[in-house]
Amino acid sequence: MARHGVGSDYPCLVLVYGSLKRGCSNHHWLAGAHDLGEAELPGLALHDLGPFPMAVASPGAAPLRGELYGVSDSQLALLDQLEGVPRLYRRERRQLASGDPVWVYVGRKRQVRHAPLLERGVWEGPRQGNRGRREPLPKPQP
Numbered sequence: 001m002a003r004h005g006v007g008s009d010y011p012c013l014v015l016v017y018g019s020l021k022r023g024c025s026n027h028h029w030l031a032g033a034h035d036l037g038e039a040e041l042p043g044l045a046l047h048d049l050g051p052f053p054m055a056v057a058s059p060g061a062a063p064l065r066g067e068l069y070g071v072s073d074s075q076l077a078l079l080d081q082l083e084g085v086p087r088l089y090r091r092e093r094r095q096l097a098s099g100d101p102v103w104v105y106v107g108r109k110r111q112v113r114h115a116p117l118l119e120r121g122v123w124e125g126p127r128q129g130n131r132g133r134r135e136p137l138p139k140p141q142p
Contacts, residue, residue, distance in 0.1 A: 012070070012072070012075075013036070013070060013100065013102040014079065014103045015066045015068055015096070015102045016066050016067050017053060017055060017066035017122075018052045018054075018123050019052050020079070021066065022067065026082060029075075029079060029082055030071070032072075034071075035068075037067070038065065038067055039065075039066065039068040039102070040064065040096065041065075041096055041097065041104060042061075042064075043058065044056065044057060044058060044061060044064040044094075044106065044121075045057075046064050046118040046121050047118065048117075048118055050126060054112050055104065056107050056109050062120060062121040065121045066104075083105045085105070089105040089106060089107055090107075091104070092104055092106045
């Protein structure tokens, strides 16, 4: 982790690929987190569920591309609440293409069986037909 400059204030690395990314509706949940730039994560396929994406295990898929953040343990617990762990997503420990361990939120294959695959491994925001249907969640309470 030292390679990314994450210290005792930010003990956890988390890769985000959906509504938590810069410019998206839930990015405020990462207020105070250490932005470490973009990263790739092999072994996950990204699907577009409309208002948000979901990554699922898929060894042959193009690398998932997202944003890497250093977060505190308490921020990670808040992100678990946002992501509906363990009901909607599971938080899994995986290795980035660089070899660094990272947390990422992963769904189950049955949850994406009718959702389009994002072949490039990048989510660019809600599909047109879903814009405005879902309000962003309120800001987290420390």
